[in-house]
Amino acid sequence: MFSIDRWQEIYLTIRKNKLRTFLTGFAVAWGIFMLIILLGSGNGLENGVKEQFKGGAMNGIWISSGVTSVQYKGLKTGREIKFTDQDYKLIKNSIKGYDHISARLFLGSVLVSNKNEYGSFFVSPSHPDYGYIKEIQVLQGRFLNQIDIRECRKVAAIGEKVKTELFKGRDTVALEKYINIKGVPFKVIGIFRDFGRDDNEQKRIYIPITTAQKVFYTSNVINQISFTTGNASPEEADVMLKKAKMTLSRSHTFSPDDPRAIDIMNKSEDVRRFNALFAGIRMFIWIIGIGTIIAGIVGVSNIMMISVKERTKEIGIRKTLGATPASIIGLVMQEAILITGFAGYIGLVLGVGLLELISKNMPPSDFFRNPEANFTIAIGATILLIIAGAFAGFFPAMKAAAIRPIEALREE
């Protein structure tokens, strides 16, 4: 079936009709080129938006205390809700399926010093799990651990920017050094990087929450509870969030429907919404792209139809000499697949090339970065091409197979 002879036959016909073959191939190449560019741009958009989501687990849920806005059980509105350690324990015990959970205290911007270097940083007392929830990357040393919590150690994990601002000149080693937070010395145990886009997130200092409650006299108050939902499905995550909400509503007596009593940031919800949006965009792109390719295929099919018509006599001769219908079908389809495949491949290479060029030379912006056509897309496009080629060749091939030798030979 795939003999050299067959290819030679095809090569001969193509060589005989260079311009025609080129124009047809161009339509297909253009279709694939556009599809790749569209998909690549779609990916660029998606990468850009995904960048906005960085600096926190995709399955993270953050619950902060707020002020009531709905009357409930005879209690007036405007009550300030104050979370305590008790709430943290309640939620930890009531929800099932979380993999990391942490409480946080908001101390706000605090003056921190290392000898003569001063700076204002966000000090964030939390549990060790917060490292996971925030998806920070430890560059040196370690993050907080359970022993720090249990023994209320005065230790601190500091952000990269904190380190560069407080440890300058000869004094560049931060690890194991003491920094002064609100007049209390804390030992630096780790330096981390936060992938969040906000500069302030790099200027954070994490200390054990138990230590903070003790040394800064905040007793058992906490401001935020956050957890990640593990491998839970979106529905299961919703159940977990609802459970947490009910627990808090019961212990603080506020309406579960009050939108302001607690403030919820559900990253998985946002991610889900954007994923749905991008699935939509991707589908839209594929529809347009496939539409363009179909135009190309119809072109190839049309040309093959004319080619078959032109070659009626030749096909008649071949049949007379013993060509079976299958061999005629194979001949025509193989030519169609060759043209679409070859032209499509050129379109693919040009498209990927252009995307690479854009990717290399265009600075990433907030909503567009790294347009790329990945391996899956290339494979998908290739399969699409072969199917397209087969489609393009099918009808002309059937027409060719149906040629009756006597009628073909009668033609002059």
Next chain:
Amino acid sequence: MRDFNSLQMINITNIHKTYVTGTNKLHVLKGIDLKVEAGEMISVMGASGSGKSTLLNILGILDNHDHGEYLLSGIKIEDLNERKAAQLRNKYLGFVFQSFNLVSFKNAAENVALPLYYQNIKRKKRNLIAMEYLDRMGLKEWAHHLPNELSGGQKQRVAIARALIAKPKVILADEPTGALDSVTSQEVMDILTDINRNENITMLIVTHELDIAKRTQKTIRITDGLITEIVKN
């Protein structure tokens, strides 16, 4: 003792063929009986529209007959699918046409080799055999020329070489000299006669030229879809 049928290369009995175009029915063959023995060389004559070409198409398994029986070398030709018909044509029959019917973008050697391509014979071997046949036609030097670079006589000789290459049992020639001048016509007939004699290939030649018909052993005249006359030459 040889089988009766093996003596008869072509044996057709009561062949009918009707062409239907829309509401028109054209009864072209109205019951043809013909027996051609192996190694015979016969000519078929008749006015245009008499049905001689239709008969040739049916004998060439290029068309189906409606009624009657057709035995080719003892094989019953009936309700064949296209694949089977193609294989039979390839194996048993060689065709020579008035308009040569060479593939225009293939050179002489490639044209001659084409039937062997459909027998899945390797390219090298195929070309070797093709050269051998072209040599026999005195066209070795023209092997790499395209058909439009050849004269009518040369083209027909290429076509004959192509008809011979698969070693057929029967050669069917439809007006083989129709497009040639009289000298060339005689040359082509010389070749065909030689082949018939030396290789014992059965030959059926449709023609409307009497001097061509005279060179065969037997002439069959068809009038209005029936054989009206068989003359020994």
